[in-house]
Amino acid sequence: MIIITCDHGGNLIPPEYQAEFKTAKAVLKTHRGWDPGALDFGNFLSDAFEASYFYSTTSRLLIDLNRSLNNPTLFSEWSKPYPVDVKANIIEEWYRPYRENVEMELFDLINHGEKVLHLAVHSFTPELNGEVRKADIGLLYDPKRSTEKAFCQTWLKQFKQQTPEYNVMRNSPYKGINDGFPTYLRTCFPESHYMGIELEINQKLIKPAKSWKKLQQQILETLQTFPE
Numbered sequence: 413m414i415i416i417t418c419d420h421g422g423n424l425i426p427p428e429y430q431a432e433f434k435t436a437k438a439v440l441k442t443h444r445g446w447d448p449g450a451l452d453f454g455n456f457l458s459d460a461f462e463a464s465y466f467y468s469t470t471s472r473l474l475i476d477l478n479r480s481l482n483n484p485t486l487f488s489e490w491s492k493p494y495p496v497d498v499k500a501n502i503i504e505e506w507y508r509p510y511r512e513n514v515e516m517e518l519f520d521l522i523n524h525g526e527k528v529l530h531l532a533v534h535s536f537t538p539e540l541n542g543e544v545r546k547a548d549i550g551l552l553y554d555p556k557r558s559t560e561k562a563f564c565q566t567w568l569k570q571f572k573q574q575t576p577e578y579n580v581m582r583n584s585p586y587k588g589i590n591d592g593f594p595t596y597l598r599t600c601f602p603e604s605h606y607m608g609i610e611l612e613i614n615q616k617l618i619k620p621a622k623s624w625k626k627l628q629q630q631i632l633e634t635l636q637t638f639p640e
């Protein structure tokens with residue numbers, strides 16, 4: 413059983429908050445505002461697997477759905493100055509519904525004995541603060557969870573066989589154990605029934621459209637080699 417999430421699918425700011433985001437217009441269009449390509453890719457994967465798909469098109473600059481509530485980067489420099497009650501409202505309206513829907517779906521499935529692969533789809537900027545990222549595709553997981561480790565080892569092998577032209581790396585450009593949604597979900601569900609893998613795609617690969625389409629198909633094929 414697979415479920416797909418996309419935390420950073422869009423760069424929209426809800427109308428009631430737009431006044432504070434006037435100075436963020438340029439930044440919203442960049443990787444800081446969203447994960448270009450991720451929403452489409454999540455759509456593509458969930459269609460292929462007929463999987464539940466949870467996504468957000470609200471910018472992470474309002475609130476970052478891939479952070480814990482106590483993380484200092486939950487709110488951005490634009491949303492941090494909001495008074496406490498406004499922040500509480502943003503959490504109730506934008507953060508909790510998304511996170512709780514995913515958690516409830518997992519709870520239902522796992523309660524019925526299902527073993528679930530949660531694929532969290534993200535994309536990353538090719539260069540950050542002058543550092544060029546080596547990975548084309550990153551598979552992020554917790555090395556202490558034997559199921560996730562084994563899954564990513566096999567997945568990496570599939571990539572090497574099927575798409576040797578891409579540099580697929582484990583726990584790069586980020587670590588799977590960093591504060592993120594799967595990291596939280598690992599505290600809720602045992603490794604025997606929950607695997608939370610973040611799939612990170614280098615944004616240099618999402619253009620031109622034709623090769624991006626091809627890559628999406630190739631990634632799908634690496635996943636189709638796994639038993640259901």
Ligand SMILES: [Zn+2]
Nearest residue numbers: 420447534535
């Ligand atoms: Zn992301």
